[in-house]
Amino acid sequence: MALSRDWMYENNGGTCVAIAGADYCVVAADTRLSIGYSIYTRDYSKICKLTEKCVLASSGFQGDIKALQKNLAAKHLIYQHQHNKQMSCPAMAQLLSNTLYFKRFFPYYAFNVLGGLDNEGKGCVFTYDAVGSYERVGYSAQGSGSTLVMPILDNQLKSPSPLLLPARDAVTPLSEADAVDMVKDVFASATERDIYTGDKLEIVILNASGVRREFMDLRKD
């Protein structure tokens, strides 16, 4: 649908993936920004670092996403002034959910994946819908290529449901290097079959020693 006074959204496409490990979290997104069949830029980062332990990757309408990131950064700054510490990842997850829901009647067109380390240093990934419904999971994909990526991740990483009694852990048994390799493989596959995914892959890895960024080239067609 074209932009008009009654419809102010665009879909810029792209795919975001996150995998949580025992002591790390990998968050990745491609760097293509499209409108319709045109590619506007091959070098746009969809990943935003919110705190030292928490990173947000979002796909959808990048205009709304930019506003959402600024909103969260501002709320985080106020929190830091009031509490003299940074927000934990689960706290940021709840804040993001509320921020999204407060625009329930004029939604942020953003499909988010929040990744980071929780208070115990374990990896955590939170996946959202556009109006703020969220869930802590071991891995997730959002965006135009998510329906291509999720089945692969389910096949490789699916663990017993946390709702079963007795409860079981939701983190993957993969090592950090294996998780990064899996993410690269998964994006290479998604790029083949999704026109909105490609160009370059940005991978952010959070672990006890800090935050690290890697890049990989993807197909540019």
Place this chain on the structure above:
Amino acid sequence: MKLDTTGLESFAPLHGGMDDLHGELWAPPSFDLPVCADFDGFQKNAIQMVKPAKGTTTLAFVFKEGIIVAAESRTSMGGYVASQNVKKIVEINPHMIATVAGGAADCIFWHRNLGVKCRLYELENKRRISVAGASKLLTNMLYSYLGMELSVGTMIAGWDEMGPSLYYVDSEGGRLKGSRFSVGSGSPYAYAVLDNGYRYDMPLGEAAELARRAIYHATFRDGASGGVAIVYHVGPDGWKKLSGDDVKELHDKYYPAVQVPAEQEMMQITPL
């Protein structure tokens, strides 16, 4: 003749003396609204575009030992299964639980809000809120948004001074007290099994098994229901989670695969 209404005056403190925080906590949240010519059309298009996660079979019934509440755990965004592990039974306080059906974000947000209001009530009145009161608070909150396409179909179950109470509340303004409810797209299937096997004086184990079976049958026939069948019990001491079983395993338990004997068997032919 002027009616004497002095008996109806409440003894609650006047709102003039309150600070901003209190007013903020009790007031319904305020939302940004888009400025456009056709608000309803915009809402319909926006909901279709973002396809918020919806959840789908829940049930609850009252029996002699309390209330059994059960749900499955799938959320779908359009035709895509967004999650197989969503919690659709939310705990409001140690004595009251509520189910989530309809829009996941809507239900979870309003239930969290309800939890806040219930806690404020406890602090102000030095006693736990009744289920009737909690469901009324929720209905009143949702009623302000009538016509704005919120999608909430919830049941509030708890044990208060009146005994076990079950209320159904929805975003269309409905609030019903009852003893047996099922909500969601899989509810017809769940009702069939539930109504067939229900007796008021069932023992706890049989009641839990009835609920589990009803959810299983709903997941079997309804594409939007699946995942894990969860059963909770609300007794005089509060709620307790009884079980969480993957419906795939329940299928194998209720309807184990039968080995069909082959009518004819192929013989190995040795070459000459």
